[in-house]
Amino acid sequence: MLIQAKVPVGLLLVLPFDANIIYQDSCLRDNFFGNYLDGGRINSIISVSSDSPCIDSLQQYVQPSNFTLVPELGKQLVWVEQTAVADSLKAIDGAYMGQGNGNQEALHLNPSRDDPLVSLQTLYQVHHRTKGAALLSVDSGSARNIDTLLPRYWKSTLLSQQPISYIPVPDAAIEPVRQVLSKLKFDPIVASVVNNISIPHMKNDIRFLTGEDGVSGIISRHSFSLGAITAAHWLKQRFEDTGAKCKLKLFLEGFAPNVVCRYASTRNTNDTIIISGHYDSRGSFGSTRAPGGDDDGSGTTAILAIARTIARKGVKFHRNVELVAFAGEEQGLLGSKAYARELREAGENITLMIQADMLAYRAPGEPLQLGLPDIIGTPEVTQLVANISAIYSPELVVGYTPACCSDHQSFHEQGYPSTQVFERAGPIVDPMYHNSGDLSDREGYSFVQLYAIAKVQFATVLHTAGFELED
Ligand SMILES: *[C@@H]1O[C@H](CO)[C@@H](O)[C@H](O)[C@H]1NC(C)=O
Ligand SMILES: *[C@@H]1O[C@H](CO)[C@@H](O)[C@H](O)[C@H]1NC(C)=O
Ligand SMILES: *[C@@H]1O[C@H](CO)[C@@H](O)[C@H](O)[C@H]1NC(C)=O
Ligand SMILES: *[C@@H]1O[C@H](CO)[C@@H](O)[C@H](O)[C@H]1NC(C)=O
Ligand SMILES: *[C@@H]1O[C@H](CO)[C@@H](O)[C@H](O)[C@H]1NC(C)=O
Ligand SMILES: [Zn+2]
DSSP, X not given: OOOOOSSSXXXXXXXXXXXXXXXXXXXXXXXXXXXXXXXXXXXXXXXXXXXXXXXXXXXXXXXXTTEEOOOOTTOEEEEEEEOOXXXXXXXXXXXXXXXXXXXXXXXXXXXXXXXXXXGGTTXXXXXXXXXXXXXXXXXXXXXXXXXXXXXXXXXXXXXXXXXXXOOOOOHHXXXXXXXXXXXXXXXXXHHHHHXXXXXXXXXXXXXXXXXXXXXXXXXXXXXXXHHHHHHHHHHHHHHHHTTOEEEEEOOSTTSOXXXXXXXXXXXXXXXXXXXXXXXXXXXOTTOSOBOOTTTTHHHHHHHHHHHHXXXXXXXXXXXXXEEEEESOOTTTSHHHHHHHHHHHHTTOOEEEEEEEOXXXXXXXXXXXXXXXXXXXXXXXXXXXXXXXXXXXXXXXXXXXXXXXXXXXXXXXXXXXXXXXXXXOSSSBOOTTTTSTXXXXXXXXXXXXXXXXXXXXXXXXXXXXXXXXXXX
């Protein structure tokens, strides 16, 4: 029972994710458009055109709630979902920065005067809708800005135009991580290196990225902003100052580039360890200011602080180490998707990848924390990070967070072991999340926590890559 859609007719399925089913059914595997979150649930999107031989075989998965109209030709599909934020945060929404845009947790899909998507009203079509998520199709021009039109606690992902491959992380790829975990113990040299991360440098760096220094001129680091380009060039320079080789890698026209920096191994190996953050940002609805001090100036500053320490301590790695600042995260992990796909297509071996996204906010009265993903991520990598935290940053209370998913998801989808580090063992409580007031000079912005989590990310690299110190 296919719904007769406007031409061309096809099938668009939203199914609960099941790795075994997707991997074993070639019709699902070859027409897979990715996994998308809806609260704690993972959905897979499958799309086939009417002339596909898969149309018939996919009907076994079709129930009225699993299929939907296919988009019109040339339209861009966008998944939008509610972010995991604490109720306390929803309650105070609109009470600061003169936003006055209350009731932002509701996504109104019936266009009305109050609808943040009103400017898209003639342009979007709803294909799937639950309380916490929706699959829309919009014209491609609007798609690129959809993150700026969404209510604050909703985020969007542009679907790729082509099917993507689904590659489960192979057991053999996790073996090196298990080995590091089994041999893990306190190393005083690792401790002396990671403890050398400089908080004063982080304070300077973040003020450049947010524009708080009054010198960088950065107003926004939104992926399409001039500030993002300024930040990209500045980051490349700073990383190169530390001895890394960097590239600005364009991934989609109009977007600021990924900044990819590499420390070549001193040994004969192609194995690579990646740590990353995203330097693009998102501000308040209707404002051009998007300083992104916490999201994700904090993760970006952490990897830059690690780079500065690599240089100061003369660290030479036994495996290749890449430090990456992604763009396009706020539009749906676009920069990291492009890079992870490129690495997979080139047959690169990524030992592990750790994304740092939002590290600095600590709610008044709460302990220093480290949040790890409970949905998307490789459990062994998450365990390794948790154990390393207990050794080198015991002041952090470690736990799981439902706030998911940052750029590690892109690597996870390509079958690379990966995880994320986050500022809290629970949902987001930063009142300046996706807000134009996300500065570093404010209550709750904790450089002590940022330092402690950066140490964990760095110690994980040192233990996994192996290293020596120059001299
Ligand atoms: C179809 O979707 C519903 C919920 O939307 C889900 O419970 C059901 O398992 C899905 N059917 C299949 C075959 O996946
Ligand atoms: C880091 O190490 C360098 C050189 O070993 C030293 O001069 C500097 O004071 C240290 N900084 C911190 C913050 O520990
Ligand atoms: C590294 O990769 C290059 C290019 O793919 C290959 O020629 C070389 O043999 C590889 N080196 C190792 C140690 O695997
Ligand atoms: C990746 O690792 C596999 C297995 O160790 C090896 O065969 C392959 O050559 C490696 N790829 C590169 C690019 O070195
Ligand atoms: C890792 O931590 C867990 C507890 O969180 C502990 O049971 C386990 O022994 C630790 N593993 C290693 C290798 O330290
Ligand atoms: Zn982020």
